[in-house]
Amino acid sequence: MTVDAPAQPELRAVVPPHRDTIARRGSVLLSKHPRLRLTLLLSAPLFWLGLVYIAALAALLITALWTVDTFTGTISQTWTLDNIITVLTGSLYQTVTVRTVGVAVLVTVIDIAVALPIAFYMAKVASPRWQRILVIAVLMPLWASYLVKAYAWRSVLSQDGIYEWLVAPFGGHTPGYGLPATIITLSYLWLPYVILPIYAGLERVPDSLLEASGDLGGKTGATLRLVVLPMIWPAIIAGSIFSFSLSLGDYITVNIVGGANQMLGNLVYTNVGAANNLPLAAAIALIPIVIIFGYLAVVRRTGALENL
Amino acid sequence: MRLSRPARAILAGITALILLVIYLPLMVVLVNSFSTSTSLTWPPPGLTLEWWGKAFRSEGALDAVVTSVQIALIATIVSLVLGTLISLALQRFEFFGRDAVSLLVILPIALPGIITGIALNNAFRTILGLQLSIATVIVAHATFCIVTVFNNVIARLRRLGTNFEDASADLGAGLWTTFRLVTFPQLRSALLAGGLLAFALSFDEIIVTTFTAGAGVKTLPLWILDNLFRPNQAPVVNVIAVVLVLVSIVPIYIAQRLAGAEKVPR
Known part of the structure; x- marks a missing residue:
């Protein structure tokens, strides 16, 4: 074939x-x-x-619209605005709200101010090898328990702690326990949560843009202000959501280092637990809820919510 | 913009200083774990290995670690699944209410923990009539862990685009095959990063846990809170914190290696 x-x-x-x-x-x-x-x-x-x-x-x-039966201690489902009115008009609640928001704002400002330079160094100056080491160095403290870190600050700031030991020769003294200690400790606790989004935001800024700005005569300050800042603004806001909201609800740190000071979280906590008044606790909880929703509504347009 | 040599040096100095402040309390924790003083005075009056021995024989602590790992593992797995689903939906589709859904994912982490805590406590006990248990903790943790997975995965999906998936479909692969062989491998490191963060978040959570844990459930943070103010237990707590930080190096290092291997040049 x-x-x-x-x-x-x-x-x-x-x-x-x-x-x-x-x-x-x-x-x-x-x-x-x-x-x-x-x-x-x-x-x-x-x-x-x-x-x-x-x-x-x-x-x-x-x-929050119900009330607690004073005899039986059970929740009776009668509709009332009493709790809301108590919270809105009680001077205790106003003082504590102002204090809590003040602490949360200060903590957020401190964290951003600290996070910006270190995040910039990590993202734009450090060699890739060092970059990796620094990210690990920033992430690692997250794994030490929140409680242990708060307690460590209690030990650092105590009268016979390391802070007093370090600054006493120079005539300084530890701030002791109180609002300053609370602000320091909360800033410390939330710092990694603020550094990480800002670092990620800076990583997304191409080096070529910085070079272009420099070539066009932009000084370092102008480049940072006009090129870098607008690009990382959403990341900064994203970081601020963490520190602001985490501070707003905290009641454990203030118990550990805050002396006798109370924050909103403490009021909610005592009303749920010792006072057994969930309706009032819910009404107090409305304050941070309203504040956070307001904050989210304001920052939504920056695109920050996509950078968390 | 070219940073001058002094500017770089100043930045490096600031970075070093910040890291020093970050590690100062951790160093105090480390030293105190060897200190003979139970009230944590500085400088330590003497050194001892007593607490390290006690920590590794403390059944309460070891049980608590096991409980925390179980909770964190299951919560992470749930949040990985839910977070991936929701990021696929939000990234690949346009629909009415999309913004509301993305707000919904963020809310459990944006609202203070105590609110999430009492809301869930109230819902579990009075509305659903459930007993608080380990399961209620897992449900609560998974709820606020979704966002870490969501953020990592949606950022990755945004960068990937749909070209490879379209090509896979054109070559005849079904949806599942495309996901298994094309999408998933590209998401793997994002899932790892998100999952790691979710695990850490759950492992260290105390406030929501306080309100959702049943009577017999002792997670590590709950155990630490119980023991922190007991004079003879505080140094043992320090030992555990040191061990946790040291152990955490391994997963963080692996995640960094994976992220570094896939990094696009800047």
Whole structure:
């Protein structure tokens, strides 16, 4: 037989015909219906967040409108605005709110001021090797327990602690326990949460932009102010959300280093626990909720929420 | 912008100073774990290994570590799944209420822990009529851990675009195959980074835990809070903190290596 075999079509790469499996059919169905795909993606997380979180928050807010029966100590579901009015007009609540917001703002300002130079050094000056080491150095303290770190500051700032020991020869003294100690400790605790987003934001600023600004005659200060700052602004806001909100609700640090001072968190805590007055606690909790929502609404337009 | 040599030196100096302040309290913790003084006076009057021995024999502490690891692991897994789903939905689709959903993810971390804590406590006990247990802690932790996974994954998805997925679909791969062989491998390091942060967040959480843990559930932070103010236990707590920081180097280092290997030149 000398007949040449025809070109062998079976050697050509052919996409095998699709097997008609259920998985394939499901895949086809989903490809054709993006809305169905979206529904499937969203249903589990929304079920979780909606059921667990939003329902719980809503229930808490409703509780603020109820009252506690003074005899039985149980919650009686009679609608009243008394708790809200108490919280809005009571001088205790006003003083503590101002104190808490003041502490939270100061902590946030301190953290940003400290985070900017170190984040800039990490992202733009350090060699890649050092960059990695510095990120690890900043991340590591996050793993030492929050309580241990707060307690460490209690020990650092105590009358026979290392701070007194260090500054006493120069005539200084430890601030002792009180609001300054609270501010120092909270700034310390939340610092990594502020450094990390700002560092990530700075990493996204291309070096070429800085060079271009320099080539166009921009001095260092002008470049930082006009090029870098606008680009990392969302990252700064993102960091501030952490430090502000974490400080706003804290009650443990102030117990450990704050002396006799109370913050909003303490008022909520005592009303839930010792005073057994959940409705009043819920009404007090409304204060930080309103503040945080206000803050989020203001910063939303900066795109900060995508940088957390 | 070219930073002058002195400017770089000043920045390096500031960085060193900040790191010094960051590590000063940790160093105090380290030294105090060897101190013979139970009231943590400085400088330590003498050195001892007593606390290290006690820490490794303390059943309360070891049990608490196990409980915390269990809670953090499950909460991390749940938040990995939910966080990935929600970031795929928000990144790849336009829909009504998208902003509201992204706010919803952030809310559990943006609102102070005590609010999340009492809200969930109230919901579990009075609305759902559940007993507080280890499961309620896991649910609560997973809720605020979703955001760390979400942020890492959505940032990665934004950078990736859909070209590879489209190519995979054009070549005949189904949705699942595309996810398994194309999308997931590209998300892996983002998932690791987000998961690591979620784990750390859950492992160290105290406020929400206080309000959602059942009577018999002792996580490590709860155990530390119980023992911090006991004179003979405070140094043991210091030992545990030191061990945790040392152990944490390993996962952080691995995550850094992975992130570094994929880094785009700046």
